[in-house]
Amino acid sequence: MTTADYSRLPEGFADLETLAQIWARPTENARNVVRYAATASDFAAFHETLFPRLGALLAYLGDCPAQPETAEQRNALMLACAYAEAAPHHELYGGSSEVPFSFDAHRFVADHGDVSV
Amino acid sequence: MQDTIAALDHIRRTVPEIRDELGIDPIPVRAIRDPEIYEIEKEQLFKKVWLKVATAWELPNPGDYKVKELPVADASILIVRGKDGKIRAHHNVCTHRGNKVVPNKGFETYGRARANVVTCRFHGWVFGTDGPLKSVPMEEAFGHLDKSCLGLREIACDEWEGFVFINFDPNPAQSLKDYLGDFATLFGGYPYHESTTAFRYSTVLKCNWKVAHYAFSEGYHVPTIHAGSLPGFRGIEHSDFKLIGPHASSTIYGAGMEAAPSTQVFAGVLHASDAHKPHAEQLPVHINPTRRDDFQFELPNVFPNLLIHLASGCGYPGLSYFTHQFWPLDHGTTLWEGINYFRPARNAAEYAAQVHVNALHRNAWLEDTATMEDTFTGIMSGAIDDMQLMDQEFLIRHAARTLDSYLAGGTQ
Numbered sequence: 049m050t051t052a053d054y055s056r057l058p059e060g061f062a063d064l065e066t067l068a069q070i071w072a073r074p075t076e077n078a079r080n081v082v083r084y085a086a087t088a089s090d091f092a093a094f095h096e097t098l099f100p101r102l103g104a105l106l107a108y109l110g111d112c113p114a115q116p117e118t119a120e121q122r123n124a125l126m127l128a129c130a131y132a133e134a135a136p137h138h139e140l141y142g143g144s145s146e147v148p149f150s151f152d153a154h155r156f157v158a159d160h161g162d163v164s165v
Numbered sequence: 166m167q168d169t170i171a172a173l174d175h176i177r178r179t180v181p182e183i184r185d186e187l188g189i190d191p192i193p194v195r196a197i198r199d200p201e202i203y204e205i206e207k208e209q210l211f212k213k214v215w216l217k218v219a220t221a222w223e224l225p226n227p228g229d230y231k232v233k234e235l236p237v238a239d240a241s242i243l244i245v246r247g248k249d250g251k252i253r254a255h256h257n258v259c260t261h262r263g264n265k266v267v268p269n270k271g272f273e274t275y276g277r278a279r280a281n282v283v284t285c286r287f288h289g290w291v292f293g294t295d296g297p298l299k300s301v302p303m304e305e306a307f308g309h310l311d312k313s314c315l316g317l318r319e320i321a322c323d324e325w326e327g328f329v330f331i332n333f334d335p336n337p338a339q340s341l342k343d344y345l346g347d348f349a350t351l352f353g354g355y356p357y358h359e360s361t362t363a364f365r366y367s368t369v370l371k372c373n374w375k376v377a378h379y380a381f382s383e384g385y386h387v388p389t390i391h392a393g394s395l396p397g398f399r400g401i402e403h404s405d406f407k408l409i410g411p412h413a414s415s416t417i418y419g420a421g422m423e424a425a426p427s428t429q430v431f432a433g434v435l436h437a438s439d440a441h442k443p444h445a446e447q448l449p450v451h452i453n454p455t456r457r458d459d460f461q462f463e464l465p466n467v468f469p470n471l472l473i474h475l476a477s478g479c480g481y482p483g484l485s486y487f488t489h490q491f492w493p494l495d496h497g498t499t500l501w502e503g504i505n506y507f508r509p510a511r512n513a514a515e516y517a518a519q520v521h522v523n524a525l526h527r528n529a530w531l532e533d534t535a536t537m538e539d540t541f542t543g544i545m546s547g548a549i550d551d552m553q554l555m556d557q558e559f560l561i562r563h564a565a566r567t568l569d570s571y572l573a574g575g576t577q
Contacts, residue, residue, distance in 0.1 A: 076520075095427070099426065102430050103430060106431075106434055106518070107514070109516075110434070110512050110513070110514035112514075113513065114509070114510040114511065114512055114515065114516045116513055125517060128513070128520075129520045132427075132431060132518070132520040133521070133524040135427035136427075136524065136525060136528060139426065139428075140393060147532060149390075149532065151531045151532075151533075151534035151535045153531055156367075156368050157366065157367050157368060158365070158366055159366070
């Protein structure tokens with residue numbers, strides 16, 4: 049079994065393709081697998097590289113339909129969603145992959161968890 | 166507008182009035198601890214009152230159905246939109262020998278009935294989505310079969326603002342309209358149906374349903390429990406108390422949290438959008454009537470097991486409203502359902518921003534749910550006999566008193 053390649057991003061975002069290969073996944077459940085396994089340094093590296101480019105990435109996505117039409121658009125949205133979910137772990141939770149003092153996240157079931165962007 | 170606001174003056178309470186009316190004494194935990202009370206709750210409460218089980222926008226087309234398992238009523242129910250557009254509820258029980266007509270997977274199962282009929286997979290009995298038994302294979306072999314009496318068993322079903330409620334009582338003591346009473350006025354008129362993007366989470370908690378319900382029914386815990394996900398949450402004010410028959414409500418005001426840098430960027434996307442920016446003007450006139458700009462959300466308890474937090478984008482960025490529901494599975498086990506509702510994203514950036522807000526709120530729910538099993542263990546240990554409740558926990562006090570009245574065989 050091979051991991052799908054989600055790294056191909058729109059023109060102008062080549063600097064984020066390594067991050068996309070690591071983090072971009074089409075569903076919340078698949079992104080959770082990556083997030084649960086991440087270390088504090090993984091979260092830090094993600095944030096420090098992507099946050100300065102977040103405005104540009106969202107500006108690009110602002111011109112894309114909510115349900116992307118091309119692989120590049122879709123990969124860009126997957127990367128933005130992964131950052132949307134990972135950023136609090138660096139900014140709020142001290143680099144922990146868990147929410148501190150919380151219920152076991154694995155016991156939360158998301159109805160939409162397998163819905164692809 | 167002032168006349169309309171004044172029309173609900175009778176439900177408003179000051180803190181001294183709340184104390185006078187509900188008291189300040191500790192509330193016994195026996196209703197949580199005693200398994201025998203759960204058995205009474207099943208019969209006297211959950212099989213008697215109106216319960217929200219679906220939304221109309223989950224079932225947009227004729228033939229769309231939802232099967233919901235409700236162990237608290239020993240029932241599997243089929244909620245379906247008929248060819249005539251009306252949503253009905255039936256026991257998901259074949260009138261032949263009792264098999265489930267529509268098989269389910271988990272607590273909720275969605276599907277679409279082809280040709281507006283559902284067919285039992287056991288022997289092929291066919292029922293219309295509006296209930297009647299349409300056909301029976303080898304009908305002549307039964308000798309006599311009065312199909313007119315063998316339709317799906319109907320359950321009382323009605324809608325308020327697109328929320329679908331059922332009542333297991335064959336002859337409900339009140340209509341849904343009368344049961345909701347002034348709550349329907351207080352919360353009526355908001356365009357709930359426009360917020361069709363739903364992020365739904367659920368989990369099975371090892372606690373009595375009221376422990377979970379009560380944990381989400383007050384704002385007193387916010388600065389402590391949510392120190393991680395709502396850092397620096399400042400100046401929370403839990404006020405505008407209202408008593409509405411069996412229901413009650415209140416308002417959470419506050420300056421909000423110190424938004425992290427990423428949250429500020431994602432929030433900027435939503436706040437720049439006409440669809441997702443704060444819409445205080447869309448709030449029903451009785452909620453945040455002075456239109457304070459630090460309004461976060463309205464927090465009601467729709468007795469017995471539903472919370473609708475109406476925000477209209479004023480609290481969490483872009484979040485229209487969110488609901489909690491608490492379904493007992495047995496005395497010490499609860500299915501919790503939490504749903505965040507947004508208006509549909511118009512582009513991919515708005516969707517990513519909604520994913521961020523949803524993640525923040527999901528994480529706060531993880532902080533909330535962390536307490537529930539420990540609380541139940543503590544109560545079951547026998548170490549305490551009462552809950553000590555402060556003013557901001559009045560929804561709990563009111564719900565406990567209302568429950569007592571139902572357990573005694575009456576209503577609120």
